[in-house]
Amino acid sequence: VENSNTNSKPIEHTSPKACVEYSSELKFPDRIWSVNFHPFLKLCSCVGTDKLLYIVSFTDSESYDLMQEENNKHTNDSNHVNSNNLKIEYKLDTEHTRTVRSVQWDSSGELLGLGSFDGTASIYYFPNIKQYSTDQSKNTDKEVFQCKLIVLLKGHESEIKSVSFSCTSEYFATCSRDKTIWIWQAEQSQDTDKIMNLENKETLAYDCCSILEEHTQDIKHVQFHPIIETVLFSSSYDNTIKVWENSEVEEDWVCVKTISAPHYNTVWGISIDEVCSGVLVSCGEDRLISLFDLRGEKSKSLLGPNKEEDSYCCKDPKLLCKVEEAHERSVYCVKSYNGVVVSGGGDNEVSLHKIHEESEEGGRKYSMQKISTYTHEDDINSVDIRSYSIKEGVSKKSEVEYYVASGGDDFVIKISKITVSK
Secondary structure, X not given: OOOOOOOOOOOEEOOOOEEEEEEEEEEOOOOEEEEEEOOOOOEEEEEEOOXXXXXXXXXXXXXXXXXXXXXXXXXXXXXXXXXXXEEEEEEEEOOOOOOEEEEXXXXXXXXXXXXXXXXXXXXXXXXXXXXXXOOHHHOOOOOOOOOEEEEEEOOOOOOEEEEEEOOOOOEEEEEEOOXXXXXXXXXXXXXXXXHHHOOOOOOOOEEEEEEEOOOOOOEEEEEEOOOXXXXXXXXXXXXXXXXXXXXXXXXXXXXXXXXXXXXXXXXXXXXXXXOOOOEEEEEEOOOOEEEEEOOOOOOOOOOOOOOHHHHOOOOOOEEEEEEOOOOOOOEEEEEEEOOEEEEEEOOOEEEEEEEEEEEEOOEEEEEEEEEEEEXXXXXXXXEEEEOOXXXXXXXOOOEEEEEEEEEEOOOEEEEEEEEEEO
């Protein structure tokens, strides 16, 4: 692999509604399977075939003086390529013996979950990470990224494909090629209502509380609802999306809805919007990106912050619209944040769509409008999007700054800063 020190190609503008501030990349020794932004720090975690966890920082400053040797110090690999805005802050040799397929921070930003092709999942605790500063001169404490493995979860009979924390971190979900979803719960001896606020999470322990077996094929993705910890979504090779609830009546997790349309092939990915929490998007082998309303028959806007009682009120999500042939090949991953949807596919392209809402007689009409694209040199396995300027609810500004991350079979992660107008 040749070494280079250039930014990635500029994003192609397909609409005047998006403006690219920068797009930067890092190249790794092997395939990248999953990327995930920290919930409130400008850090991005990534994992892949080399079984390592990397934490990458990114900055908006053009004067960010980063030497190639700085990244090589963490990677011990001269093939790592950096551009001005990215820096490898930390590298961890995980406990996993095969590819690490999935990574996710919890909402406290202190717990990090991993899922591996070795059939196990792990949860690491970063007690000092909140001390991290975007002002690099202040990051003199080498203990900022100190972490501890608090649990290694075993039980699946095959590869784990995806992991997810509930909004309070009381629950942790894993899904597998063995067609099962395992729900892990923090031990009852813990004060689970206050997990997010525990000063020391080292004593946390998770045990399996439920095994869900209604999917008939390999399960590709799981995600908890962002503000309701007792609701879980999953997608599968069996062409369906399933909605699960922790039922007080059944005293167990049960499937309350199976969505079998509009997808007619493998549903590779799903995403519930963290800000507009009534939004569910999905993507699949059929090249579709679909938009659902989780709120039932609601008259107010979907594109706004929702209280718990307004963000999930039905067991029958309503299909609002779909983008056919969203990519030229299979769409492997999708993520929605504040009504902006990013997707990646087998056509090596990352696409951004903006959910558009307009009032009409009798209700509202929805569509997804493509606003930007950029490319990798091989399949895209994972995407993420986040805005650090949205503190509470939807920003009232006419323009919102987003960061988009993507990783793929070309061994590269790209992070772009994009301004989207309303």
